[in-house]
Every structure is written in C-alpha cells, then in structure tokens.
Amino acid sequence: MGQMEEAKAPCLSILTHHRELLVSRLRSIQCILDNLLACGFVCEEDVEIVQRSATKTDQVRKILELVQCKGEEACEYFIYIIYKVCDAYIDFQPWLKEINYTPSSDARAMVVVNTDPISRYCERLRHEMSRDTSFILSYGQREETRLEDLYTDTQMELLNDRNESLGFLESLEQLLGDHAVFNPQGETIYVMGDAGVGKSILLQKLQNLWSKKELQTDAIFFFKFRCRMLSVFKDTDQISLRDLLFKYNCYPDHDPDNEVFDYILRFPEKVLFTFDGYDEIQMHDLMNVPEVVSPEVKAHPVQLLISLLCGKLLKGSQKVLTARTGTEIQSRVIRKKVALRGFSPAHLKTYIDLHFKEQEHRALVSVQLDASPHLCGLCSTPLFCWIVLKSFRHLHTMHDSFHLPETCITFTDIFLLLSEVLLSRAGSPAPSLLKKTTRCVSETFKAGLRPLAAFAKLALQGMERGRFIYSQEEITECGLAEEDLTMGFLRPVSEYDASGSPATFELLHIILQSFLAAFALVLDEQAAAGSILKFFTECSRKSEPACRPFGFCICGSSKSNEKTPFETNEHLQFTNLQASCSDY
Numbered sequence: 001m002g003q004m005e006e007a008k009a010p011c012l013s014i015l016t017h018h019r020e021l022l023v024s025r026l027r028s029i030q031c032i033l034d035n036l037l038a039c040g041f042v043c044e045e046d047v048e049i050v051q052r053s054a055t056k057t058d059q060v061r062k063i064l065e066l067v068q069c070k071g072e073e074a075c076e077y078f079i080y081i082i083y084k085v086c087d088a089y090i091d092f093q094p095w096l097k098e099i100n101y102t103p104s105s106d107a108r109a110m111v112v113v114n115t116d117p118i119s120r121y122c123e124r125l126r127h128e129m130s131r132d133t134s135f136i137l138s139y140g141q142r143e144e145t146r147l148e149d150l151y152t153d154t155q156m157e158l159l160n161d162r163n164e165s166l167g168f169l170e171s172l173e174q175l176l177g178d179h180a181v182f183n184p185q186g187e188t189i190y191v192m193g194d195a196g197v198g199k200s201i202l203l204q205k206l207q208n209l210w211s212k213k214e215l216q217t218d219a220i221f222f223f224k225f226r227c228r229m230l231s232v233f234k235d236t237d238q239i240s241l242r243d244l245l246f247k248y249n250c251y252p253d254h255d256p257d258n259e260v261f262d263y264i265l266r267f268p269e270k271v272l273f274t275f276d277g278y279d280e281i282q283m284h285d286l287m288n289v290p291e292v293v294s295p296e297v298k299a300h301p302v303q304l305l306i307s308l309l310c311g312k313l314l315k316g317s318q319k320v321l322t323a324r325t326g327t328e329i330q331s332r333v334i335r336k337k338v339a340l341r342g343f344s345p346a347h348l349k350t351y352i353d354l355h356f357k358e359q360e361h362r363a364l365v366s367v368q369l370d371a372s373p374h375l376c377g378l379c380s381t382p383l384f385c386w387i388v389l390k391s392f393r394h395l396h397t398m399h400d401s402f403h404l405p406e407t408c409i410t411f412t413d414i415f416l417l418l419s420e421v422l423l424s425r426a427g428s429p430a431p432s433l434l435k436k437t438t439r440c441v442s443e444t445f446k447a448g449l450r451p452l453a454a455f456a457k458l459a460l461q462g463m464e465r466g467r468f469i470y471s472q473e474e475i476t477e478c479g480l481a482e483e484d485l486t487m488g489f490l491r492p493v494s495e496y497d498a499s500g501s502p503a504t505f506e507l508l509h510i511i512l513q514s515f516l517a518a519f520a521l522v523l524d525e526q527a528a529a530g531s532i533l534k535f536f537t538e539c540s541r542k543s544e545p546a547c548r549p550f551g552f553c554i555c556g557s558s559k560s561n562e563k564t565p566f567e568t569n570e571h572l573q574f575t576n577l578q579a580s581c582s583d584y
C-alpha cells in the first residue's frame, strides 16, 4: 500500500506535465478506452462522449480529463496500458524511459488486453501466415506434407555485384542480416537460382519462421507476393499501395481510422516483403517502368512493386526477391545477392531420411542413387529430387521394388514417371487394400491417354502463346473435364483473381509444361516431322539474361521490341530437349 501511496502523486502530475505531448502524439485510443472500460475506470457513456469528439486530439484531451478526475489509480493504469501495449505505443517508449516509469505492483496486478488495431492486425498476419505456410502442397494435391517434416536446408552462396563468391550462408536466419551486403543503399535481398532449386520453398520457410516469431527481425508486418499474380492484372488496372498490401494479403478488419496503414507509412522498417518469381512478370524492360513516389497514388501493381524494390515507396522496408538465374535486375536496387545451389550430398542424405522412415528403404534408395550418377546429379535440384524420390516410392508401392526400370534415367523417364504417378491416381480414386495393382504401366498410360493428350495440348498452346495461366474455358476447349483437374497436373491460381472472374489454373511446374508441350508435338501424327523441332528456331542456347515471353508492356519501350519473345527461354529449351530425345 505504501508503494501505491508513493506512486499516487507522480502519475497524476505526469499526465498534467506531459499533457501537450500526449495530446499531440497519442493516436491509437481504442485500446486505452477498451481497457479503461473493462477495468471500470470509465463507463459506456464516458466512452460515447470521447468518441463523439470531432478530432483525435480532442478525444485524447477528454480521456485525460476523465482519468485525472478518477484519480491516481486511473492515471497510473492509463500509463500502464501504454507501457504494456508497446507495439501500438511504440512512439511512447522513449517517453516512458524519460519519465522513468516502472509499473507498481498494483498496476502489474491489473489486466491489460491488447485491442489495438495494429497489434490485432499483426497477430492475424502471423496467424494467417502460419496457416498458409505450414504445408508443402504435393504436386498431386491430394497430400500435403508439413513443411517441418520435409524442409531441408540448401546451399546458399553469397555473391558480390560481380557474381564472385563471398562464401555460403550457414543458416536461413542469416539471410536478412548485414553480412555480405555489397550495396548498403540497395534495399532488396536478391535470391536467384535455377528452376526447382527451392526459391519458393525458401521463402515459405522464411515466412513460416516469422509466423512463429522464430525469425530474428524487427519486422512486425510481413507481406508475401507471387510476382505471377501481378500479371493477372490488365495493363490498364490501377490500385493503391494500401489495396496491394491488404487485399492480397490480409485485411485489417477493425481499423476504422486506417491506423494500420498509417503505422506502416510511419515505420516502414517494421515491414518485410517477399516477392517470389520476378522472372514471371509478363512485362518487358521492367526497370524502365515509371516509379511511384507517393503511397496515395494509384498505379499498376508492377509499378508499385518496382517502386517498393527501389525504395521509392516504404523506404527502409526489407525486401527479399527471388528470380530464376539470369534474370536482369538493376544493381542499384540489390543490397545483397544469394545464389541457391541446391542440395549438397549431406543435404540429400537428410532429405532422403525425411522421405523414407524405414532404414531399409533409405539404404536401397542411396544404393540406387550411388549407382546412377546422372540420377544422383538430378537430385541436387530439390524439385527433381522430390520427383525421383516420389517415383521410388510409387514403384515400391506398385511393385514392391525400389528398382527403376532403366539403369540410365533421363529427364523423359522422370517426367513419364511423374505422369504415371498422377495418372495412376486418377485410375484408382479409392485407396486399395491390396498393395499391388493389376494395371501395368502401359495400361496406365493407355487409360490416361485422353487427359494426358489434353494436358499436352493445353501446355503446347500455352507455350505457343507465351502463357502460363489458363482460364477455365481454355481448359475445357482442350477437352479436359472437371474430374481431370483433380489429377494434379494443374493447380488453381484463382485466389489471385482480383475481379472474381472464373478460376484460373497453371500447370504444376513450368518444366512439366515444357515436357507436356514436347509430348503434344510428338503425339501429333498429322504434323510434319520438322514441326517437332519448331521451338529450336526460337530458342538460343547462349546464356543471355532470361526474357519474359510476353508481349504485355505498359511503358512501350523501344528496347523491349529488339528481343524476340521466345529468345533464350529455358522452358523452351526443355521442350526441345524432350522433343528431340523422345522415343515414345
């Protein structure tokens, strides 16, 4: 009690002394009102009176009057709320130090509930991020694997601006740190790597760590984007930065005064962005897109993206950008560069152990891989490794054997195995009690020929038109029925469709699209033999920066017209590879 007596005079007088500062700076009053009401320091009527005041400053004045009228205990509780809900009252933390505030035991005994819109929003962001990132969606879409059950570190090599090695990152934790920063003015951490090397999964892991508060960062907001989503917008579409953040991530529900966005504008360093797949933006000459410098201005989402990356918008926010190797990005934007190099032999071993619980199976797979250096080489790329290990498991389930049909495994074999896995699922929707199935491989393919040919036709059309995303009509036109969609060749991307138009889909991986396109070329009996190699003429093998195969451009640069759209596209090279090697 003595302590409380001691604290009484200061809190009341502190509020009088610092009234001006409180009135001018206190913005988030909802949380204060909620807690004062819950503890009985004010009544409903008081709250209504406060809320009727026209301006924020008037509202704060009213609250101060009320608590000072109620006495010292109310004044201390008022300060205690600011102390406890530090996220929302971040501006006041230096002030609390200045007044040397330490809560009394009586204050500590009182409950403070954080009802602040910013804190609630942050909590929801973490919750949704955790939900969205806890599982790796299997390609078949029937099973999802917990990220923590399958995630394996990959080799992350740090590079300087001349692409010289600066060593390897020891853990993902270090990605956001200052180590190996070669351009302190740049704001974007650039992660590059080949198809399937694990760029998206790396971001997913980063997001998941943040959602569990296991990532060392001050960021309390995390917004994730797939760059492909930005291509869904028409070139005339314009949206605000606020909408880009909230509509396509998580919407702040209880925020009538727009406090969350205001906070983000005031403290951009509290924001972390990930942008996945910069190479998938359907626009030429990206770096000459006009930048946006005002957060109020509406612009095309790609303009907003570029402005964020350059630090013209939300300067000081952290950005991690991924792209396929060879994608051109201006050096001035890049803060540090990381090249993903896939699984090392040790990583591969860990990954195999995660895939196969039984020691006997692990040993068999390792022996098979050791005996086949080509196959083992493929497995350094996590995507191929997943396919290969899935194929092993599939063969085991089907034939009680882990032996692959040929000692020499080609890409074509792997993709055929992948197709077989997907097709065989369609053939036997109900889980069979018998392990062995009577259907042989050729029967699986014969039974699945119609949908496989239809998927191949769709893929080829996409390739010819330079498209990765398909509408429901395009899918139907190719002869695909609704039940075919559950096989797992296609996955929906409709959550990104802003206008609520019918669902859109993409093939589960661009390499599968290449393979299927090649399959369509080979399958077409009417076509002249030469047409099988049609993409050869459009594809250069020189290692030039990747260029996007789309004619869409909002800025109409003359430079962009110099390149033919199909030049140097890796996916076309895969198609060539498949078409020329195929001996179906």
Ligand SMILES: Nc1ncnc2c1ncn2[C@@H]1O[C@H](COP(=O)(O)OP(=O)(O)OP(=O)(O)O)[C@@H](O)[C@H]1O
Residues within 6 Å of the ligand: 136, 150, 151, 152, 153, 154, 193, 194, 195, 196, 197, 198, 199, 200, 201, 202, 277, 324, 382, 383, 384, 386, 510
């Ligand atoms: N670190 C990892 N641990 C476990 N599995 C992984 C890892 N990285 C990738 N994979 C597997 O490889 C698949 C492809 O990975 P991911 O989509 O991240 O590749 P990517 O580099 O983003 O490819 P793209 O450039 O084609 O978009 C994943 O679905 C997953 O099965």
